[in-house]
Amino acid sequence: MYLRKQTLDELNLGELSTLAEGDWLEAVEKLKLYNHHSWLLPQLVQHFSTWKILADGKSTVLYNCQTPQQRGLYRLTRIVRSALLKAQNKHSEYSQLVPIILLAHKRYNGRSYESWRDYPGLEWILEPELYQAATAVAPPCSREELLKITAMGLTTLDGKPKNPVSTHKLTGIDKDHPFYNLPRLLIVQLCQIWLAHPTIRHEAMILDHNNWDSIPQPLIDVEVLANKSQPKNKPLQQVPWNLDNSGASPLAAV
Helix, strand or coil: CCCCCCCCCHHHHHHCEEEEEEHHHHHHHHHHHHHHHHHHHHHHHHHHCCCEEEEEEEHHHHHCCCCCHHHHHHHHCCCHHHCCCCCCCCHHHHHHCCHHHHHHHHHHHCCCCHHHHCCCCCHHCCHHHHHHHHHCCCCCHHHHHHHHHHHHHHHHCCCEECCCCCCCCCCCCCCCCCCCCCCCCHHHHHCHHHCCCCCCCCCCCCCCCCCCCCCCCCCCCCCCCCCCCCCCCCCCCCCHHHCCCCCCCCCCCC
C-alpha cells in the first residue's frame, strides 16, 4: 500500500468499514498495516484520546464513530493485534496485552486503567480477548503452583522445554485442572509467558487481572525490563452500529 503521508487519514479505512468480520480482517491484512506500525499505532492511541466518554461503552462508540473513517479506526482495535504488529515481543508497548483506547486516556488524559473496571459496556471499549482475561475470575494459586503449571505447559511431548518468551499458549493442561478453561491471555498473565514475561512486558500492558495498573513481581529471578519509557513526543468484529435494539454484547460469539 502506497501512502503519500504517514497519517491515519491516508489509510482510507472508511471504504472498508461496512465489511463483514472475515472480509474486514482479510482486507486489513492485504493492506499490510504492520509495515506502518511505527507511526500508525502511536497515532491511533492519540486519536482515541480525543474521544468523548459517555455513560456507557456502546453509547461512547456510537457517539465517536459517526463517519466511515472513524468506524474503520475503531475496528482496528477489535481485530488480532498481529494484523497491526508482527513482532509483538519486540514492540511490547503496543502489543496484544495493551488496551489501545484505555491507553489513550491513561497516557493523554490521566485516567487509570483500574478506573474503567465498573464502566458499563466496557466490552465495547476493551479489546475482546483482553476483556475476557481482565474480567475473569482466576482460582487462587501460589507461586510454586504457577511455576509448576508453567513448566508443564512449556514442555513438549518429547520432554524438551519451550521458550517462555516466544510461546503464546501453554499446552498439556489437564481437563480437570482449574486453569483448563481460563482465557488464554489470563494464563499468559498469570504464568508470565510471551508478552507478560518479565523481560518483555511493558507498563502499558494489563498484566494483573486484580489490578489493571499493577506490574506483578516476577515469578522467576530475571533481570526485569519493566517500566520501559514512553515516547515523550507523542477478535470478534461485532460493532454497535450494526446491531438491532437487542443490545447484544460484542463478546456473544467469542
